[in-house]
Amino acid sequence: MSSTALIPAILLAACSVALIGYLLWSIFGSLFSGGLGWAYRQKLARKERALAAADVLIKNGSFLEALPILKEAFLFDQVPRNPVLIEGISHHHLSIVSRLIAISERTSSHIPNLAVVEDLLSTRSQLQRTLFEALEAKKSLKRRRKEKKELPQWALAEYENKAKETLDRLETNRKSLNNKLAEIFSALASAPSSQEVTYH
Helix, strand or coil: CCHHHHHHHHHHHHHHHHHHHHHHHHHHHHHHCCCCHHHHHHHHHHHHHHHHHHHHHHHCCCHHHHHHHHHHHCCCCCCCCCHHHHHHHHHHHHHHHHHHHHHHHHCCCCCCCHHHHHHHHHHHHHHHHHHHHHHHHHHHHHHHHHCCCCCCHHHHHHHHHHHHHHHHHHHHHHHHHHHHHHHHHHHHHCCHHHCCCCCC
């Protein structure tokens, strides 16, 4: 085989290796990224299965049965410290909100505080990214200190304070979300019969 003919084969092999590496990282990366890792990924998977179950009920018009499942599908009790999981949970939460909107439209009911909840969810994702960055910076500083590199005395304390402040803001955000979501679920559950509106 000529060297010219080998080039496409080499490029294809390199692309295949890169793709396999990406897939492996997507599946197993959380095992090696610190934070809650694999356990959190499994919990998110269970919440996603619950969302799929709620989809079946919504499709059948069983909105009252779907609402408690959707309520439990949110995941605020832990804070992911992995960028892949942060994006995954953000997408999951937006998917739940889209189901609530669908129920609202199909029952001609109003969702209170929808814009507020969407803003709180967006803020939560950003705070989680900020926390991840602060913790990564803190780990980097600790590694440099072990390597006997000179560091400003205030640097480590600054990132520790930033992480603590962000965790406090995430807790406030969680409480606000729970309060606003409780209002939404209450409004949808008390909609006239919570059954699909049929026009004749």
